[in-house]
Amino acid sequence: xSIDMVRTSSADILMARSWFLxxxxxxxTITAAAQSGTDCLVVDLEDGLPSAAKDDGRACVAxxxxxQRGWVRLNDATTDHWQRDLESIQGSKGLQGVMLSKTxxxxxxxxxxxxxxxxxxxxxxxxxxxxxxxxxxxxxxxxVRLAFGIGDYCRDIGAGRSPMALAYARSRLVNASRAAGxxxxxxxxxxxxxxxxxxxxxxxxxxxxxxxxxxxSSEQVPVINSALxxxxxxxxxxETIIDRLGADGSRATHGGHRPQLARAHDILRRSAHFTGRxxxx
Numbered sequence: 001x002s003i004d005m006v007r008t009s010s011a012d013i014l015m016a017r018s019w020f021l022x023x024x025x026x027x028x029t030i031t032a033a034a035q036s037g038t039d040c041l042v043v044d045l046e047d048g049l050p051s052a053a054k055d056d057g058r059a060c061v062a063x064x065x066x067x068q069r070g071w072v073r074l075n076d077a078t079t080d081h082w083q084r085d086l087e088s089i090q091g092s093k094g095l096q097g098v099m100l101s102k103t104x105x106x107x108x109x110x111x112x113x114x115x116x117x118x119x120x121x122x123x124x125x126x127x128x129x130x131x132x133x134x135x136x137x138x139x140x141x142x143x144v145r146l147a148f149g150i151g152d153y154c155r156d157i158g159a160g161r162s163p164m165a166l167a168y169a170r171s172r173l174v175n176a177s178r179a180a181g182x183x184x185x186x187x188x189x190x191x192x193x194x195x196x197x198x199x200x201x202x203x204x205x206x207x208x209x210x211x212x213x214x215x216x217s218s219e220q221v222p223v224i225n226s227a228l229x230x231x232x233x234x235x236x237x238x239e240t241i242i243d244r245l246g247a248d249g250s251r252a253t254h255g256g257h258r259p260q261l262a263r264a265h266d267i268l269r270r271s272a273h274f275t276g277r278x279x280x281x
Contacts, residue, residue: 012039013097013144013145013183014145014182014183015039015211015270015273015274016039017039017211017213017228017229018037018040018215018224018225019039019040019147019212019213019214019215020040020216020218021042021044021073021189021214021215022042022048023043023057024043024044024045024049024057024058024060024061025048025057025060027063030060030064030068031068032218034068036221037221037225038218038221038225039225041070042071042073043060043070043071043072044072044073045057045058045061045072045073045081046073046081046101054075054084058088059088061088061089062092065093065094065095066092066094068094069094069095070094070095071096071097071099072085072089072095072097072098073101073124074098074099074100074112075101077102077108077111077112078102086112089116090116095119096120097120097122098112098116098120098121099122099123099147100112100122100123100124101126101149102124103124103125103126103130104127104130106133106137106139109121109123109140109142109143110140113141119142120142121143122143122144122146122147123137123138123140123146123147124146124149125137125146125148125153125169125173126149126151126153127152127156127157128156130153131153131168131169131172134176135176138177138179138180138182139179139180144182144183145177145183145184145186145212146182146186147185148166148169148186148187148188148214149188150187150189151188153188154166167208170185170187170205170209170210171208171209173210174210178209183211183212184209184210184211184212185209185210185211185212186210186213186214187201187202187208187210187212187213188214189213189215189216191216193220195219198220198223198224198227199226199227201213202224203227205228206227212228213228229270229271229274230268230271230274234267235267235268237267238264238267238271239264241260241263241264242264242265245261249261
């Protein structure tokens, strides 16, 4: 089945909420994932495939990108798989961007960019070293967003997955992204499929300043999209603030009004984008 191809814009990348990682096992699996309503489809050549299946996965991705659009998650740049991943997608007309696994340094981003000129990169931050280097990684072109690899990060530092245990790393990614002028970070996946848990995790991420979330399941896509978009109450609040203060702030009377007005404009901008959004696939 053919999926209509759409143009990728920088706004789409920066605003994307759900980032669906689907293993590169066959075109039928990828097609089903593309129809899930995800903001961004990411075909996975890393953890989604065992080593013995990676060559078949590369062939699958190359075939998909001949006629469809999508992102690709590459293997760790310190592995031989990374180089073979790059070779399999170089020149692919449907390649919209790459997610670089276990990005620990700006040099790994630059090496990836050299092989794929002009292709946007989302850098997966998955270790203590990567969190320390987050500012430099975020400032390295062509990184457009950072993403949080929670599982590998927890394994690296020996921490649990509680909000308190992950608060420092999340805040570091948010601040690094803002300082670098790139999109807000993409949070890691929720491993249980319970919709309320997924929604709670997504709202926590949003409260931390993250505006995207990885997922491994099509069931979570609509939950994430809803949780990370302004709801009706937020839209009403934003419209009320703008009406009261004026779109240009001409009726602001104290220092707290300007930040409120900026937030109101951001809520309406995001709401309008998602109402008429176009999927990255």
